[in-house]
Amino acid sequence: MLVLRLKYSRNIWINMERDKSQGIRMRSKVAAALAITVTILGISAYAIREARKPAPIVDYAPNERGGETTIVIPNGASGDQIALILFNAGVVKSARAFFAAATRNEKSKGIQPGTYAIETRIPGSEAVTQLLERKRRLMVLLIREGERSYEISEELLRLDFSTTEIKRIFNQSIEVPGFGKRDAEGFLFPATYNLLPGEGIDSVKNRLLEKFQSVAQELDLESRAESLGFSPYQILILASIVQAEGFSESDFKRIAQVIYNRLELGMPLQMDSTILYALKERRIAVSSKDLQLSSEYNTYRRKGLPPTPIGNPGKSAIEATLNPEVGDWLYFVTTEPTITKFTKSYDEFLKFKREFKANLRAGRFDGEQ
Structure with a gap:
């Protein structure tokens, strides 16, 4: 009876030792798995933090500026649309350069739709500044083919020319080289004219006549x-x-x-x-x-x-x-x-x-x- 008890006890001890050994190995595996998981989570968190960091803004340096170009900002254009217009025109090095600068500049809300003469290859902040300068904004006089002089005078009124100035051109005969003194009708050549701020009515008239004469000479x-x-x-x-x-x-x-x-x-x-x-x-x-x-x-x-x-x-x-x-x-x-x-x-x-x-x-x- 005693032998049987000893045998039974030894088997229990052996099983207990085996279970203990397996438990140690299991805990080691769990610990290793946890360590790997923590490492992966750490790497993932770092990657997420890095991914969330904004990429460096690509921008022109002040000494890289080029010549002037003309851009048109349409009615209702959003900030990112304006940024893309400037980028496509070669004004800014990236759309983000302008958008970031406009976001930082509270005055950028004052940028108006219209046609602008603006420098190329300039920093985004400089692009914002130039779009806010009145001298950069061009007035556009569009004369369509077949348009009548009184219709053109209405367009000039819209561009803030005075009635008195306009009458001086449209209600009197004008001297047209090669044609003598004539009514203005027929000589106001259809085209798109970018007018500078402050440009007088006489300058506008001369530009229209010069365009007509250029085409008349071209057609002989x-x-x-x-x-x-x-x-x-x-x-x-x-x-x-x-x-x-x-x-x-x-x-x-x-x-x-x-x-x-x-x-x-x-x-x-x-x-x-x-x-x-x-x-x-x-x-x-x-x-x-x-x-x-x-x-x-x-x-x-x-x-x-x-x-x-x-x-x-x-x-x-x-x-x-x-x-x-x-x-x-x-x-x-x-x-x-x-x-x-x-x-x-x-x-x-x-x-x-x-x-x-x-x-x-x-x-x-x-x-x-």
Whole structure:
């Protein structure tokens, strides 16, 4: 009985020792695993802290600046949009350089939409400063092809020129080299003009005239007009009608030929655009009452050309007038937007007019002028 108890006791002891040994090994493994976990967590925390640190801002140094460029900040542009505009224009080295500088500068909230003359390759803080300088902000005068002088005067009023200044240009004859004293209409060449703050009305007028003369010389207006049997001023009048009546360059060339054909046959031009000019209106069509208008611009009642251009034609309309497409057309009708049909036949002309009226009733011309 005693032997059995000893044997039993020894087995228990052996099992206990084995369990103790396994427990030590298990605790070692757990401790090692915990140590590895802590290390990994430590590395992860460090990596997260490093990742959260902002990357260094790439910026130009003050001595890296380049020449000037022109940028446009549209209405409603956000800070990051302005930053991207500046970056794409080569003003700042990175969008973040400007955005960070603007965030630090409370005055940056005063940056306005508009066109600016600004230096390139400058620090973000300098870009903020320059956008806040009034002298950097350009006034933009946009003259569209075919725009009339009174419409341009309204644009100049919007740019804070006085009524008195504007009248001095538009209500009096101006001296145009090669043309003598003329009404300003026709010589205010369509283009986009960046005006400097404080620039006077006379300077603006001279820039418009210089642009016109540059294009006139490029097109050899004087000699080509003479070869057609017209004066340069008459070509300008014709081109203004072509501009007002047409939608495309191909239309321009054909409309010019229609005018030449009618003049040659002694027919009245019968152009709606000349009547609408006298009425100071822009519409798709004229009424029977309009046709009775007593005006030297009524080319239904008066033969020949109106006394002045009826707008300010662009280069393509002037070129088309100097180089019309050969054809025997006497009539044309814009039957639907961008589609103009030409014919020599009066009956076909009446058919085109019916098409136009049907499309007008159907609303095809809604929004057109």
